[in-house]
Amino acid sequence: MHFHHLFSALAIVLLGSLVGGRLAALLRLPRVTGYLLAGLLLGPSCAQLLGLPPLLAEDALRELDVLGNLALALIMVNIGGQFRTDHLRRYRHRIAIFSLGETGLTFILVAVCCFLVNQLLMDVVVGGLTLTQTSLAFGLLLGLIAIATAPAATLMVIREYEAAGPVTNTVLTLIGLNNLASVMLFILAEQLLTGSGFSLQLLTRMFGPLLLGGLLGFLMSVWGQRLEQGSEYKILLLGGIAACTALSLALQVDSLLASLALGMVLANSSPRWHRMLESLRQIDYPLYVAFFVLAGANLHLQTLGHIGLLGVIYVIARTVGKLVGAWCGARIGGFSLREQRYVGATLLAQAGVAIGLARNLVIDWPEMGALLQTVVLGAVVVFEIFGPLAVRHGLVHSGEVPLLSLLQKQAPQSALEGLHSVVHHFRASLGLPDGHKVSDPGDILVRHIMRQNVETLHNDTGYHELLRLIAHSRYDRFPVVDQRDRFIGMVNYTEIRSLLFEPDLASLVVAGDLVTSVQHAVFPQQSLREVLDLFQQQRDVSFFPVVDPDEPTRLLGILSQNDVLSAFRRLAEKA
Incomplete structure (x- = not known):
């Protein structure tokens, strides 16, 4: 791919995100939704439906995928930072009860519903298995995938609306627990279903990323003690996270789990964790924006037509499981009424982790993986579009979003007002008098x-x-x-x-x-x-x-x- 094509694609991604984000703000939607929809309109899926050439072609998306991988790794490090021991001690055993109730009910509902749909209505049989065995495999694997929650969309909505409080802290902790449980249990289930059993490879896939991320996190903590300037912290974090992703790919272990472990160890071992995180927040937003535009461009609208009854049941069962499971887990765990009511909605978004698990299954078990990947990709289209809206609903109704964060998004500055502001500033730069007086924020x-x-x-x-x-x-x-x-x-x-x-x-x-x-x-x-x-x-x-x-x-x-x-x-x- 020529460099001018690559830079053209990058320009389209970033400038398209501005338009999408502004339109979303105008419609009082989360900007994340605008970024996703902008990517969807610019990508090959929408262009194929309209019979037009895509502005973001497949080869461009592959070249820019490195930005998405880096952004997702940064987000997982942020989520891992929620696992500080002092933070977890505040919850004590209650957060484990909450997580078990939410993930457990989600898994049971999705697994049982998918089993019954295939067993009684679809009659799909995978080679080498009976109908009942195929149905059990569908239920088990889709149930474990359903546990996963998209960390990126949730974290971006929290950041956009400046949410802070007990519900927000609980949500971020649960996201880490959800994804950790989903990936670890899925690897175990896949090994057992494919007949591989317990082996060194299984242990490597399950615990290898945790060891890799933990070791890198500890080394970065030691190195960070020798640094003083904020710019050095930025370089250390970006370099360390990039190294973690590169080593994960080279060793063929899950890069998201490795990044999560890196964040966990770094947050607990480095006295300068908060300074590192604050330095990173000054530069990470463009990466996150690019990630969501690219995620939207990679959504496959065509899969909605092939999602079938199994996919519809998966979406419904997962939604009910998250909402009811979170309510039950919070109630049993002794959490507040607000957490009982609103945490479930903030856990609905689903994307990268689920897609990654389905892709791994395609490699290890092609026939089963192809069937489940269609279901997962179709469901991701639904959850990625409506998930951020659900997160926003939960955070706003929990009372943890300042009203000013909502009021600022009612309408962007018009083109005429923008022109007036530019002329005013330019005139002031030239030293020309101007009688304009801004309204008092007081x-x-x-x-x-x-x-x-x-x-x-x-x-x-x-x-x-x-x-x-x-x-x-x-x-x-x-x-x-x-x-x-x-x-x-x-x-x-x-x-x-x-x-x-x-x-x-x-x-x-x-x-x-x-x-x-x-x-x-x-x-x-x-x-x-x-x-x-x-x-x-x-x-x-x-x-x-x-x-x-x-x-x-x-x-x-x-x-x-x-x-x-x-x-x-x-x-x-x-x-």
Whole structure:
């Protein structure tokens, strides 16, 4: 392929993503959906249906696949970073119960439904197997594939809408557990079904990527201790992740599992993990955008016509399994009502991991793999298009998305307004006077950017449990509610530190004993200008509670100083 064709394809991918993302914002859809649809329209699948030459040809997609592989590896490293031991200790056994309930019910529903469909209606038989054996293989393999969740789409929606809170943290942890279980169990099931049994090859395929990623993660942690500048962290992470992917391909082990393990070890062994991650976030977005456009271009619309009854049942059973399984797992695990209701929707997206498993099956068991790959590719078209919408729904309704993140996406700047802004800036650069005056960001209201899903303490929470919660929180204080969920005040870590040196006294203390009355609370209708003045007066306060002005004991959310400053900065830049 000539270089000018490669650069033309790259230009089409990036510029097409801008158009797709803007149109999605105009329609109040996640930008991820716009990127996927842009790729779908630019790719060979849509062009074939319309009888037109594709803007992104098959050879171009193959050449640019390296960008997609690197982006997906970066995303898996991010997901692996959720497996910090201090983070998991906060969940204790509850996250395992949640994951087992969600993955278990999804597997059972998909496996049973696919078995019955083939056994009673389709009568498909694979060479060397009976009808019942074929049906069992269909159910087992599709059930394990159904467990997998697309990390890329979910992470991008979380990032786009600036979601943060218990639901978001739980979702990211579950994605890692889902994909780990799906890949490991699928490898085991495939080996048993093909008659290979337990062997060194099986152990290598299952644990090889974990060892490879873990070793590279540890080496990168040691190397990272010798670095200081953010640019060096970027180079180390990109180079290490590229090396992990290259070695995985050379050793023929799963590169996604290796990247997940790299992130897990790096997050737990490197004191500078957060600095590394923050440095990477400054440059990774174009890679993610290219990944989704390429993913859309690689979607095969033709497979929808061949998905058949088995594929339809797979999509329905997986959707029901994720929604109901997440509800059951969260309920049994003692998670909050919001997590019971909304986590399931955020786990519906499916793409790269599922496609990779199906492709491996085609190599190892061609006849069975060809049948299941058609089902998986058709289902991926559905889940990739509607999955990000489901993720957005779950995050927004859980109360972890600031309203301002939604309001900014109502309409892009028109072409005329854009021209006016460019002329204004150019005139200012030349030193010419201009009477234009931007609107004041301070007119935005508290309700537009407050976070509604608040971590609260009950007044009977023990002191040691209180310390454990504060140690794992981004804030240094917590709102406290009584048994009827009425807001009664705040517990501030800086005011209770002295009790750390009185263990006998601490064992008798509960959160209600440490509550201090709230000196300053804000209301939803207050302007950011007023709140910023409060933050300047209370310099040691990281956030204010937001309460109902007519019912001060009703806690509506919190407003952090970072969110206020971020809103001022973004709106000023936009103006």
